[in-house]
Amino acid sequence: MIAQTSVLDGVPVVVENARPGDLDQLIAFAQKLSPASQQERFFAVLNADAVASEMRNEMTESRNLSLLARRARDGRVLGHALGAVTGRDRAEVAFTVADEARHHGVGTLLLRSLMTELRDRGVHHFEAVTQFDNRAMLRIFEDAGFRFSPELGCVEAHLDDPVP
Numbered sequence: 001m002i003a004q005t006s007v008l009d010g011v012p013v014v015v016e017n018a019r020p021g022d023l024d025q026l027i028a029f030a031q032k033l034s035p036a037s038q039q040e041r042f043f044a045v046l047n048a049d050a051v052a053s054e055m056r057n058e059m060t061e062s063r064n065l066s067l068l069a070r071r072a073r074d075g076r077v078l079g080h081a082l083g084a085v086t087g088r089d090r091a092e093v094a095f096t097v098a099d100e101a102r103h104h105g106v107g108t109l110l111l112r113s114l115m116t117e118l119r120d121r122g123v124h125h126f127e128a129v130t131q132f133d134n135r136a137m138l139r140i141f142e143d144a145g146f147r148f149s150p151e152l153g154c155v156e157a158h159l160d161d162p163v164p
């Protein structure tokens with residue numbers, strides 16, 4: 001377990017590394033996302049097979065780190081964080097929280113947990129691409145100290161750890 005905290009109005013939530021045996025649960029979680037959430041996460045609305053294939057690729061790429069946030073009581077998946085290591089000390093990050101679990105701190109918890117885990121693996125440059133109107137995600141990145149570069153129709157968010 002990476003983190004345990006109460007975010008859902010006092011309901012305990014745990015964050016842990018996703019294991020290969022979690023793939024079916026992760027696919028089911030992602031397939032339940034609303035079209036708007038899919039658009040924000042995948043930059044497209046995907047059919048069920050495409051969602052499954054996307055999650056399978058994310059989980060099986062050896063340089064990727066996947067975290068799951070679960071409701072402690074029953075293990076229900078509430079959110080997923082992806083850290084895709086793209087260089088020696090660099091990773092691209094992406095997050096998804098179940099539509100019905102939003103605005104309770106799960107996304108913030110996942111970002112914090114993912115950055116800690118990635119730093120332990122030597123990552124010190126964090127990047128993400130977000131739709132320019134994705135206020136929830138931009139707010140979370142801003143609170144974490146990310147800076148923004150506007151691109152065509154999207155925003156590139158980045159944070160570089162200070163050189164020790």
Ligand SMILES: CC(C)(COP(=O)(O)OP(=O)(O)OC[C@H]1O[C@@H](n2cnc3c(N)ncnc32)[C@H](O)[C@@H]1OP(=O)(O)O)[C@@H](O)C(=O)NCCC(=O)NCCS
Nearest residue numbers: 037040041094095096097102103104105106107108137139
């Ligand atoms: C973006 C996303 C991950 C945010 O997840 P989330 O769990 O709602 O995020 P948080 O709850 O941590 O933060 C969102 C808001 O909740 C507030 N919040 C944080 N902790 C809270 C708590 N304990 N109780 C109530 N509200 C809280 C935050 O202040 C923030 O409010 P604001 O947007 O008004 O500033 C989620 O909306 C999502 O999955 N979107 C679709 C996919 C997506 O956009 N991915 C990004 C691709 S990089």
